Amino acid sequence: MTTDKDIIIKVENLHKSFGELKVLRGIDQEIERGEVVVVVGPSGSGKSTFLRALNMLEPPTEGKIIFEGTDLTDKGTDINLHRQKIGMVFQHFNLFPHKTILENITIAPIKILKQSKEAAEKKGMDLLKRIGLEEKADSYPSQLSGGQKQRIAIVRALAMDPDVMLFDEPTSALDPEMVGEVLEIMKKLAKQGMTMIVVTHEMGFAKEVAHRVLFVDEGVVKEENTPEEFFERPRDPRLQDFLSKVL
Amino acid sequence: MDLKSRFILNFVQDERWRYLVNGLKVTLIVAFFAALVGVVLGFLLAVIRSTHDKQGNVKILNVIAQIYITVIRGTPVVVQLLIIYYVIFASVNINKVIVAILAFGLNSSAYVAEIFRSGIMSIDEGQFEAGRSLGFNYVQTMRYIILPQAFKNVLPALGNEFIVLLKETSVSGYIAMEDLTKGGDIIRSRTYDAFMPLIVVAIIYLVMVLIFSKLVTMLERRLRNSDH
Numbered sequence: 001m002t003t004d005k006d007i008i009i010k011v012e013n014l015h016k017s018f019g020e021l022k023v024l025r026g027i028d029q030e031i032e033r034g035e036v037v038v039v040v041g042p043s044g045s046g047k048s049t050f051l052r053a054l055n056m057l058e059p060p061t062e063g064k065i066i067f068e069g070t071d072l073t074d075k076g077t078d079i080n081l082h083r084q085k086i087g088m089v090f091q092h093f094n095l096f097p098h099k100t101i102l103e104n105i106t107i108a109p110i111k112i113l114k115q116s117k118e119a120a121e122k123k124g125m126d127l128l129k130r131i132g133l134e135e136k137a138d139s140y141p142s143q144l145s146g147g148q149k150q151r152i153a154i155v156r157a158l159a160m161d162p163d164v165m166l167f168d169e170p171t172s173a174l175d176p177e178m179v180g181e182v183l184e185i186m187k188k189l190a191k192q193g194m195t196m197i198v199v200t201h202e203m204g205f206a207k208e209v210a211h212r213v214l215f216v217d218e219g220v221v222k223e224e225n226t227p228e229e230f231f232e233r234p235r236d237p238r239l240q241d242f243l244s245k246v247l
Numbered sequence: 248m249d250l251k252s253r254f255i256l257n258f259v260q261d262e263r264w265r266y267l268v269n270g271l272k273v274t275l276i277v278a279f280f281a282a283l284v285g286v287v288l289g290f291l292l293a294v295i296r297s298t299h300d301k302q303g304n305v306k307i308l309n310v311i312a313q314i315y316i317t318v319i320r321g322t323p324v325v326v327q328l329l330i331i332y333y334v335i336f337a338s339v340n341i342n343k344v345i346v347a348i349l350a351f352g353l354n355s356s357a358y359v360a361e362i363f364r365s366g367i368m369s370i371d372e373g374q375f376e377a378g379r380s381l382g383f384n385y386v387q388t389m390r391y392i393i394l395p396q397a398f399k400n401v402l403p404a405l406g407n408e409f410i411v412l413l414k415e416t417s418v419s420g421y422i423a424m425e426d427l428t429k430g431g432d433i434i435r436s437r438t439y440d441a442f443m444p445l446i447v448v449a450i451i452y453l454v455m456v457l458i459f460s461k462l463v464t465m466l467e468r469r470l471r472n473s474d475h
Contacts, residue, residue, distance in 0.1 A: 057376055084382035094377035098396050108381040111391060153377075160381060 006033040008068060008164055008195055009054060015062035016049055016219075023049045024060070025219035031164070031197060036190045038206040038227075039199045041216035042242055047199045050216060051168050054197065055086040068163065084112060087157030091169040093149040095141035101128070101152055102137040105159045113160070120159070127155045131185055147178030151185055158189075165189065167198040203246055207231060215239045257443040263434050267444075270430025271451060277347045277426065278413040284352025285412065286405070289359025292316065294389070296360065297367040301375070302385065312360070319357035325418050327354055332422040343424040347416065355412045362408060366401035367393060399470050406463035410456050417452070427451060 009031040016024040023046045031037055041047040052058040054065060056072050056079050065072040067082055096104050105127065106120040128134040131151045141149055150170055157165060167186065171179040183205050190196055190209045200206065206213050206227055213230040215223040223236045234240045258264040292312045299309035319327070328350040336346060370393050378388035417428035431448035435441050
């Protein structure tokens with residue numbers, strides 16, 4: 001291990017409870033810049049909560065999230081400022097139904113980054129071209145297929161020039177034939193060096209793209225390894241059991 | 248007496264139609280400004296209530312808003328009107344139109360608040376999270392993402408509330424304000440003919456409601472066009 005590791009997110013002793021229910025029971029992680037980390041685990045394991053804690057959508061009950069040197073759990077931190085640098089893609093897309101596709105992409109750059117409408121739209125159109133959906137610029141989300149919506153959601157997050165992208169089961173709500181087009185974009189993004197943390201059930205994606213795979217179970221990271229080791233030689237019995245079910 | 252001469256007696260003779268025209272003006276002014284008060288105040292109350300529901304802060308404001316809404320919705324509007332006129336402004340010489348605007352506006356705000364609140368709460372939590380995840384703060388998320396959608400959803404209910412308000416102003420006679428209803432009633436007391444003036448008053452309300460309903464429908468359709 002070299003000492004000049006560029007740690008973008010450092011998670012320390014992360015706990016999250018919903019009332020009596022302890023969902024996260026102490027997670028420590030370091031995510032390097034440019035790293036693609038895939039998080040897998042059974043449903044209810046806390047993997048989505050872990051991801052949503054990283055941008056404080058689920059404020060931790062205990063522990064620290066240090067993003068680019070700033071502790072996001074600190075009350076004095078302006079979380080909105082840092083969220084601009086943490087893109088997020090949701091299972092259910094969450095596009096804004098009252099805005100056109102182009103407006104969905106440009107609203108945050110215009111309102112938050114104070115970009116000019118022209119500049120934001122130019123960039124928005126460039127992003128749309130890259131995913132082959134430029135002809136949908138003036139459509140509304142309800143006119144798009146699920147796969148198209150999720151690709152737009154990815155682009156909407158990218159329009160803010162994030163340093164890291166969080167994916168919360170991005171393909172789980174899609175019809176099977178649309179999963180591929182979304183994964184394709186995520187792969188491209190990974191190749192371009194984007195730091196990505198992906199909660200998913202797509203083991204193929206994990207094998208192909210991930211630098212590291214985490215197995216989250218019962219609120220802790222039970223095992224983490226390179227994809228080869230993770231899938232070929234799982235050590236934790238719970239992981240072995242999990243893999244035998246999903247593979 | 249045939250209909251024609253009854254019509255002349257009730258509306259033409261002594262220029263009695265003026266009671267209706269002047270009354271209509273008062274009714275429209277009261278309804279319009281009361282709706283304005285209702286929407287503005289109701290909107291504020293709704294934002295307080297839903298901010299509390301979503302964020303858990305603004306506890307004290309929320310309690311005040313809740314009490315206000317409970318009291319207003321739990322008491323008759325006529326009683327509220329009488330209290331404002333005879334109790335709150337008892338020692339002040341105040342224009343009755345202003346009293347009526349205040350009374351009906353405050354009354355309406357409690358209902359509008361619940362309409363707006365249900366509209367805000369009906370928007371999927373994912374919309375809120377998407378906004379926040381992009382870096383919008385709470386107020387910006389409300390303004391750019393939640394409220395435009397909520398407003399569209401509650402428009403029919405708001406239109407309905409305005410119709411109720413418009414008709415409710417007909418009790419203004421309790422503080423001897425000469426609105427449309429009172430105008431018709433004055434004619435009745437002069438001509439001893441109840442049928443003609445009261446039916447005409449009813450028709451005027453009906454026409455106003457129909458026109459307004461039509462406007463709301465048109466606005467709804469226009470908003471829906473941008474949404475598919």
